[in-house]
Amino acid sequence: MKRAAFLICVVFAPHMFCAAPQERSVSPSRQFIVFGADAVLRGAVSDAAERTKANLLALLRQRDNWTVPIVLNLQPQQANLPELAAAELRFSQTGFGLKLQLDVTFSQDLDVSLVERELLRAILLEMIYRKRPQLAAGTAFIEPPDWLIDGTLALAPGHDRGQLVEALTATENTPTLEKFLQQRPAILDSAGRVLYRAYSLALVQMLLEPKDGAARLAQYIGRLSDASNDPLTDLKAQFPLLRSDAEETWQSSLHQLRNFQAYQLLTFAESERRLGELLQVKASEANRPPKLTSVAELAKRKPSANEKMALNNLSHELLVFVVQANPVLRPIAREYGEIAALLARGKRRGIVKRLSRLETTHKQLASRMSDIDDYMNWFEATQMKNGSGNFTDYLKAIDQSQPSISKRRDPLTVYVDALEDQLEN
Template identity: 45%
Template sequence: VLRRRDQWVTAAVINLQPRAANLPEIPAAALRFSQTGSGLKLQLDLTISGEMNLGAMERELLRVILLEMIYRNQTAIPSGEAYVEAPDWLVEGLLALTPNRDCLLLVNALAVSERITPLDEFLRERPELLDSAGRLFYRAYSFALVQLVVESADGRARLGSYIDNLAFASNDLLADLQAAFPLLAGNDLGKIWESMIASMKRSARTDLLTFSQTDEKLDQLLQTKFSPADGRDKSLSLEGLCQKKPTPMQRMALRKFTQEFMLLAAHANPILRSIIQDYQQLVAQLALGKNRAVGARLTELKTLRARLSDRMTEIDDYLNWFEATQLSTRSGLFEGFLNTSSAASPSAAHRKDAFSAYLDAMEEQF
């Protein structure tokens, strides 16, 4: 993204370790940054298990790379001093802009929401406190912000300089951005930001599905099966899964399932979009391990979909009947009446005054 040569100075140690059954509290990823007698030390401890989140691992690796860039020229750091990490929006945005990355899900996430979050409000958000849908929106806005600064005048060089100087950053993320990127320093910041988000929304809403197409894709999505907890029983449907508390593996699958609903909602017919968003919220609730009243709500949504489908079928039938009964040519059944009516209408009386006679004479001559 930065298009500059690697000038790696501090080596980074990647320590892979299996998850110990007697130490379940060990985090999946832990970054260690310290000052040693030989210089700075970067170490990333990754715990290998069946529940590994590859996306989270990728983020931690990028954090290590960015941390090395931030302190590449800051070798005289006192021992025990707290270090400054790259902001979350930068990590998520750079990941989204890496080559061969499919950003369609992020662009569609922006298209789902009608409200545009102001830049200063977005920068204050903490992604670790957001649910799966909120994190997806955060990643989408991060992608938009990094793309905005990269596409600005001398953007890549300015972004590299911004990263190099993060060790001296303040607590005001917006002020630091405005100091690094003149595009964001003017009075038109709000308009520039809204224009960027709006353009990405328009690119996502080029093709909206019809009602029947949306309903068919929603049916296919709701037929998704989930692996059982013990691996021996039959696969579970969404309705079956909400009867029990989901396992960690099922919760991970549900988080991915939530993104499928958001992707469909971006191109869905407006009549069904709110229903798809309701499904997405219920799945996100299950992904958090909360299954209270989810089954009843799924039944309500199923009933509502059936009523909407019946109503749309009636509308289609009426439109088809109306189109089929229209005549391509005039029948002529009322031509006689129209002619009689026209002939029966009295004509205006011809005036005989001197001025009218003069105008009539002029009309005959010219």
């Protein structure tokens, strides 16, 4: 496991108490305190931090139980310090407990993906050391593994995984799981970096696949502070699916990811059908057969423990579905996922009204898309010179259903027909 020793220091300067207070913004969850820049930029960074955390919690199916705040310090690019890193995470132990600070240097060519990556690293560090606030000075802190960061980001909504799948499909020699876990992405070239992200995606997906995969991954993160120098052994200790034949499981996961068809976007109709299937929550009670229940019904009453578990599963499935769904339907599916996650945590305040508004918007969108689809079909069938071929059989059937007009076979008619053919040719 990669270990990083962070410099621990506390500097007290008398002039600090006289300086004017720096403007700041606090995120909705109050975990992120953003200093510097203007209110617009602070709000954008706060929103990015909250979104990154929400995606991680949805993936792990966990509540937001943060204990250590994260300071985000925004500073402009300085001409005399061009080598200043775009995003630098500082993790230290102070007299008041742990301190997490992410310094973001903003400029016109700021790499947003790098900031997002460091935000996730900070959030994971807080989760790792959440239960160990009192650490001795000089302690060597363990960072979250790079594969966990890259795999989590690749699974987040809005991230294009097509490039990763293509890179994985194009390569023939894949590393063993043990060798992959030892790789250092910082020293890889750009092509190797893309491949590393693809392998990371495959690994995180593999770990999340079992029913208890999300819970086990959350436990794995919480125990990283006690990790050994053998990452594969640590994974086997936490994930039973790796204990029998880790390499076979790993190669099977890579094979599944190479199936590019799974990452093709669904049409709107296919997305609608799939979303309708997902929103039928299947929960089983003791000594009773499984029962299908709608999300709207569960929003009106207190869900049982099994129903909460089913809602948790629904939230995760919707998170995966958003990637494949038609882009028009993605905001709808994403909000359904947020509602399912809230209901799973027992938070029902305002959910019925929110769900009602969402269902109204969903119906209006479906109606509008149906009208657009009808118009496009009409336009293609009647106005376009070169059709797609979708209506060929239909038009042929119409032609065949119409009675053919019998032609006269007298000499004059035959002559006129022959003359007409010559003139046309």
